[in-house]
Amino acid sequence: MEPVTEATDLLKLDRQVCFALSIASRSVIGLYRPLLQPMGLTHPQYLVMLALWESEPLSVKELGELLQLDPGTLSPLLKRLEALGYVHRERNSHDERTLAVTLTPVGRRLRAEAEKIPPAIVARLGMDIEELEHLHTSLMRLIAATQRS
Amino acid sequence: MEPVTEATDLLKLDRQVCFALSIASRSVIGLYRPLLQPMGLTHPQYLVMLALWESEPLSVKELGELLQLDPGTLSPLLKRLEALGYVHRERNSHDERTLAVTLTPVGRRLRAEAEKIPPAIVARLGMDIEELEHLHTSLMRLIAATQRS
DNA sequence: CGCTATTAGTTGGTGCACAAATTAATCTAG
DNA sequence: CTAGATTAATTTGTGCACCAACTAATAGCG
Known part of the structure; x- marks a missing residue:
């Protein structure tokens, strides 16, 4: 039995918080998985769709701010959503640097299912x-x- | 302005919870990142080390139960920890199926730093x-x- | 005893997460 | 008006997370 110093005590409390946070997040996502599967969506993709159902169009930068995600994460994710036929990606004509991500009619209809x-x-x-x-x-x-x- | 039906209302509340959970988890891990970097550890690797500092040896199965992680996730992660020189992986002599993951002296000493x-x-x-x-x-x-x- | 089922771990494939380097467009000082 | 700085996305590389298929060892039943 080792002595409980202040350091090990804090270590334990903290460990529990970061354990709990990681596990809770993954467990809840795991609950979504079978429900999202019929639509062909992953949980991060679902979050992007939720953002778009609320507001459209959104740029990669705006999505990144909403979801706290890297452009390097969103870029390929959005291509997969486009390949699924749920979103459309088009450069903004006024600023060719930014991308206008919009919903396709199919993507818009998916909302009823998602509800x-x-x-x-x-x-x-x-x-x-x-x-x-x-x-x-x-x-x-x-x-x-x-x-x- | 669209009408707030029960479905969209629930959708919003829920969205906030799963948003918050994902973002909170990633944000807290982001706080650890610069502190773990000097030791060469990622956050999941740190969680494995915490588990081993509490109890040793542990099998892949036991670690998986503690951290709620797949053996397919842990297997390569443990190899990286071994390559770092923090853990030792050895088949159990009484049951060659199971792996006995133990700390190396270096891995054991790392605890002081981690505290x-x-x-x-x-x-x-x-x-x-x-x-x-x-x-x-x-x-x-x-x-x-x-x-x- | 030997055959089958079960169990533990590994491997390979897809997708997410983050960092760093890159590319292209726009802005801004001079 | 143009050179350099800034900004938005993409690309590349590493590691995590999960699934499914596989391998090897053990357990258990006839």
Whole structure:
């Protein structure tokens, strides 16, 4: 039995938080997987579609800011969404550097199908909306904490 | 302005939760990155080291259960840790199927260095231990929720 | 005992995540 | 007006995550 110093104590608490965060994220994504599969979407692709269902068109830069993702991650992801026939990628005529990502009619219609997913997830989790909202608030505070200075 | 139906409402709440979870996880890992870099570790490798600092030896299966990771993920990761000189991989003599992953002396000594990380992270976050503990509890409840049935 | 099923780990393939280097377009100082 | 700086995307390379197929060892049943 080793002595519990302040260092090992902090190490343990912290370990639990970063463990929990990684595992929770992967576990929840795992819940989405079978629901997204029929549409041919991965979870990150689903997040991009959610962003586009809210606002269109979006540039790679704008998507990157919304999803906190690298252009190097989004670029090939968007090509796969285009290959699936859900989005259209076109250079902006006023600024040829930026890309205008828009939904295709098929991509727009997919939203109706996607709306069945969240209730299924919430039901599967069997947690109160209230508790989920509280968790969301805590996570947003954590995200804010990681981003100051 | 489109009408807020129950479906779009749920879609939004949920979107926020899965957004927040993914982004929080990646953001916190991003905080670790510069601290782990001097040791040559990635965050998943750090989690494996934490597990080994607590208990040794561990098999791939045991590590997979602790970290909720696939053997297909762990197998190459452990080889990289071995190449770094932090762990040793050896088949168990009583059951040649299982691998006994142990720390090397260098890997064991690395713990002292690693103990500096959590206080640095907590300081960087600037959040109460209490709030972090509460978040941890919520995350554990969420993980449990994803895993029943 | 020997055959079959199970178990542990590895391998190969796809896609995400991030960093660094690259390319092309636009902006801005002089 | 043009040279250099800045900006937006793409590309390349490494490593993680998951799945499915495979290999080898062990367990268990007849």
